[in-house]
Amino acid sequence: MTAHLKQDEPDTANFLDTMKQGVLGKPVSRIEGLAKVTGTAPYAAEYPVENLAEGVLVTATIVRGEVVSIDKDAALAMPGVLAVIDDKCLTTRAAQGTANEAPQQNPRKVDYWGQPIAVIVAESFEQARDAAKHLSVEYREEEGAPLDPSAVEPEEQEDETVDQGDLAHAMARADHAADLEISTEGHASAAMEPHAAIAEWDGDKVTVYASLQMLNYNITELADSLGVDEDRVRLVSRYVGGGFGSKLGVSEEVVAAAIAARAVGRPVRVVMSRQQVFQCVMRRSETKQRLRLASDGEGRLDGFGHEALVSNLPEEDFAEPVLQSSHFLYGGKNRALKLEVARIHRMTAGSVRAPGEAVGMPALEVAMDVLAEKTGVDPVELRIRNIPDCNPEEDLPFSSHKLAECLQQGAEKFGWDAGARKPRQTRDGEWWVGTGMASAARVHNVGEARARVTLRPDGTAEVRTDMTDIGTGTYTIVAQMVGEMLGLGVDDVLVQLGDTDFPRGSGSGGSWGGASIGSAVYLACRALREKLAKKAGTEESDLALRNGAVEGGKSLADLLDGQELSEEGHYEPGEIADTHTASGFGAFFAQVRVNRFTGETRVDRMLGAFGFGRVLNAKTARSQCLGGITWSIGAALTEALHFDPRDGHLVNCDLAEYHVPVNRDVPEVEVLMVEERDPVASPIQAKGIGELGMCGGAGAIANAIYNACGARVLDFPMTPDRVLAAMPD
Amino acid sequence: MPDTITINGTDHTLPSDPRVSLLDFLRHDLGLSGTKKGCDHGQCGACTVIVNGMRINSCLTLAALHDGDDVTTIEGLGTPENPSALQAAFVEHDGYQCGYCTPGQICSATAMLDEIKAGFASDASESLDGEMEASADEIRERMSGNLCRCGAYANIVAAIRDVASQGETA
16 A cells, blocks of 8 residues: 655644654664664675676776777786776766766767776776776867866856846945855865775676665666666665765766676676766866845845856756755845856766755855945844745745744854944954854755555564665654654664665655655555554544553554554655745854964854754754754865866865865854744655755855954855955955 | 784784785775775775774775784774774764764774873874873864764764763773
């Protein structure tokens, strides 16, 4: 049986709140935690497969052109080498998130420096790596590939364009106006686990152990790449060592392993080097943005403008959605928004944690800080003053909205001083100290999801879905959802994830995993409760289950009487997505110190207050927020991809030169969860969490830098050279 | 000359290919995949193991250089049935998310606490000698060679401090 719901109407019944177990929302430790801390949790490259050969990718050293020939004989003569594969089905880019079809193929055609062109298979990793390094490749290069996003005529993304009222006129007549150009550099996901796959054929069926976020899409992408039916493909990703967007779509090593294993007739493992992960997968596009804000004397917005230029390779649909939350965060009836994409031959641009808002929100929040200063209105108050009653572009109601509460409660907890603000008021030795704040916003998404929940005769439960846990806490929240609905402790729920032999989940991406798979599990449990209620002679709505028994009645095992009950939950986003604007909201507060001689910035403390619907697990939800804030620090101060202007290759393609925050960069961080019930977001009233924590945080740090030392830095990351250049004498 | 290496109390013969790193020897040859490869260049700390009592990046050293050495990996610190104090504290404090950097964090923290006890100074230390304290600042500095992209640092520090303070009271 399948319990299906396509959500077309708000759900205000909050049925979950009538359950008796009291385990949902609690700070339960991760149920897979001991496997992770003891090193026994298997990641993609670690499945014990017999007779494994090792594959190493070879990548192009030209920008654009074609591979004319490869000296396979020389490579095959090297010790241990089994095959040199440049099959036309090899993929040359990772699929974009939810692509659901093969990405670009044909490795003979080169579109960017670092693109995979072949895979070498050998008995040992050392042999394959050596042969890959020495492989002789002849290219025909097509000169003149555009590499600079500012030097080409961009394409307008017309569905993003808003032209409402007359912004130019509003700017001209405004009491106060801010008009800024802000740039952000590219980012890398840099998940700690490099992309990896082990492929094993059994007849005409292939099993691939991989590190992927969305198996429900990846299975189609892989099948399409191989030219086989989906039922010939099985993907397994029980543990994913971080994704952050980089593992949304099937990546090159997955297809390469499958093709190589078929070619050599034995299982093959392909693991990308860290440099290949940086170059072959996804970058967040750099952005150039223009922000225009026009307000009356009290800071009320009359005009709102946000334009952005991003880049990508030809033939890619993805354009960093910089304006995503700008469409609805603040009011202003005269609006101009425009997104343009420049076609250049740098590596593929795609999703990196919080695509869009991660770079759009900090820029907007710097502009709001400039406006606050011009109007003399406290920055927190300025934001509260500009919260619209409904989506200002589409006249849609908000599903729920906790921005004002997050701003107020965050300010109080942080100890925000709402008095007059002026830079350079506090000095500590050679450091200027200051504070800043920003709003947080991130659109809420949901995806179709299925999960099967089985009640076993002994009264314990098992859940099966191909949903993934990429560190977000899926294993645990699924167990908590089942526990809450069926009256079980989490220890009595076995959660099996990450295997396409199970029903299709939503996959993890766009912060939609928890709300989507949680809803599918919830629906399956409702159907099971119907059956249990019948057995107990009561209505489902009256069925009180707790600690493995009907309250004051039979145990589940007795009720089941030796039988097993199983139901599949199937959740689909419905019309409600078109009739409401749903978003997570929040606020960031930061205290920083800036060295007056070196321009170095250190974050002293940060606080984030967030409203994202029902909290499913207070411990893992808080961790998601901590992670987002940590990323905010990286985006603010250190993270930047640098491309060689001559050939577009990524220069800082490793963790020594691309600077993610380290432990000492992250000071005291406080998280405030402003809990709510969102009736539109999902039938479990939960919204996305994972990305919200970095949607604006870098802006709070920028504004704190200004408050500390008077340097209004408009280029992210705010490295010491940029801070010094912007510092007044 | 000995050609064996002791790993978690068991003797193993070193590999014949001199190019094999200690990390790949553990992961590929011995199936001890608890030690993770994050960068293969000593930049991330995911491959941290304890050799003769000191923490090192196992990707930056060749297996052949470890004749007669005594290596402890994450598998040697504890098991799901019998985790070490730090392993249990990482679970309790949610000192991880995806879990990939975690074995390296825990091996690193295990040896790091011994370094503090032995009086090794760090950049965060107030003085170069005398007793060292496992303060939050000391832990942040000393654990900065172990990257966590999920951003669990605050919880990692909390987990380590918890164990360090237990050690003081024990």
